[in-house]
Amino acid sequence: MNLRIPGPTPCPEPVLKAMSKQMINHRGPEFKGILERTAERLKHFFQTRNDVFVLTCSGTGGMEAAIVNTLSPGDGVLATTNGAFGDRFAEIVEAFGAKVQRLQFEWGKPVEPEAVQKALQADPSIKAVLITHNETSTGITNDLAAIASVVKRAGKLVIVDAISSLGSLDLQSDAWGCDVVVTGSQKGFMSPPGLAMVSFGDQAWAAHKQAKMPRYNWDFTKYKSFQARWETPWTPAVTGVYALNTAMDMMMKEGLPQIFARHARVASVAREGVQSLGLSLFGDLNYASNVITAVRATDGLDPKKLLAVLETEYDVIVAGGQSKLDGKIFRIGHLGWVNEKDIEDLIKVLKVALPKAGYKKV
Numbered sequence: 047m048n049l050r051i052p053g054p055t056p057c058p059e060p061v062l063k064a065m066s067k068q069m070i071n072h073r074g075p076e077f078k079g080i081l082e083r084t085a086e087r088l089k090h091f092f093q094t095r096n097d098v099f100v101l102t103c104s105g106t107g108g109m110e111a112a113i114v115n116t117l118s119p120g121d122g123v124l125a126t127t128n129g130a131f132g133d134r135f136a137e138i139v140e141a142f143g144a145k146v147q148r149l150q151f152e153w154g155k156p157v158e159p160e161a162v163q164k165a166l167q168a169d170p171s172i173k174a175v176l177i178t179h180n181e182t183s184t185g186i187t188n189d190l191a192a193i194a195s196v197v198k199r200a201g202k203l204v205i206v207d208a209i210s211s212l213g214s215l216d217l218q219s220d221a222w223g224c225d226v227v228v229t230g231s232q233k234g235f236m237s238p239p240g241l242a243m244v245s246f247g248d249q250a251w252a253a254h255k256q257a258k259m260p261r262y263n264w265d266f267t268k269y270k271s272f273q274a275r276w277e278t279p280w281t282p283a284v285t286g287v288y289a290l291n292t293a294m295d296m297m298m299k300e301g302l303p304q305i306f307a308r309h310a311r312v313a314s315v316a317r318e319g320v321q322s323l324g325l326s327l328f329g330d331l332n333y334a335s336n337v338i339t340a341v342r343a344t345d346g347l348d349p350k351k352l353l354a355v356l357e358t359e360y361d362v363i364v365a366g367g368q369s370k371l372d373g374k375i376f377r378i379g380h381l382g383w384v385n386e387k388d389i390e391d392l393i394k395v396l397k398v399a400l401p402k403a404g405y406k407k408v
């Protein structure tokens with residue numbers, strides 16, 4: 047099977063093997079060593095000196111942890127959104143009683159730093175700004191450095207959903223002033239789903255001391271005191287941590303700049319490939335993501351039919367559109383364990399599969 051969705055992504059053989067190891071005591075010396083190695087090496091990928099916690103949950107749990115550890119009910123929050131995941135972040139803060147102002151941009155367009163600056167000037171009561179680094183639903187990478195810089199100048203908290211970007215796209219947490227950054231195991235980290243990783247900086251700790259949102263499972267006071275002796279407060283997904291560590295071995299060996307460059311190359315193969323078939327890309331090309339390519343369904347193409355044909359006849363899985371883009375686009379995930387040849391092969395398959403899904407141009 048050729049899994050080309052934006053998570054879960056395929057796991058390399060050594061990662062799969064690591065997961066078949068026997069369980070060990072999660073409070074014993076061996077696991078402490080593994081957790082230390084995991085948390086310390088994650089800092090390298092987050093490009094941070096801040097604490098990084100490993101949570102047993104999917105990425106969304108990490109987003110919730112970021113919120114409940116920094117905010118109180120009634121706090122003003124500016125939620126920037128240009129897609130389904132930005133909307134999800136806004137819904138989470140709303141569910142915990144924050145006063146949310148949504149700063150919405152058209153799907154396929156980037157979040158504009160100037161608009162963020164204006165919104166912050168207009169409402170000084172805002173405490174935190176939520177930013178989706180890579181909006182997976184539309185294939186747009188926001189200019190996180192520019193947005194975070196505007197937010198930091200206003201002295202507000204920068205809380206980032208980097209679930210589909212971290213480990214694949216450059217994200218300089220400390221240099222760009224990101225106070226809280228959330229990612230997950232099953233995308234760029236080419237590991238199975240089940241872990242969220244969250245970095246937490248000084249300004250976030252200061253906010254944490256005042257934060258009154260209800261929390262128990264995600265209480266970072268507990269995480270910090272347990273992490274001081276390389277434990278987690280509750281039993282972690284031991285197998286997931288084995289896998290993540292093995293994946294990081296491979297990623298460290300390749301090197302961060304090389305990983306970013308590979309994703310850029312693979313993305314151009316995807317973009318040029320679909321355009322060579324007469325298809326057009328969805329969204330603002332200046333912000334086209336290097337981890338996912340969103341393609342418009344034009345010229346008779348039925349994207350749902352395409353997904354079915356690809357799966358049943360070619361054993362290839364791509365993603366459809368989410369929410370308001372359902373039936374309008376399809377998406378090719380190219381993050382984590384992927385190279386140019388994988389996507390060249392996919393383009394060849396698309397060439398024969400597209401006409402079977404109504405497409406008239408190829």
Ligand SMILES: *Cc1c(COP(=O)(O)O)cnc(C)c1O
Pocket residue numbers: 052053104105106107131178180181182207208209210230
């Ligand atoms: C995948 C994704 C999520 C959700 O992650 P889960 O692990 O499914 O909870 C959130 N935000 C973005 C940008 C994503 O790509």
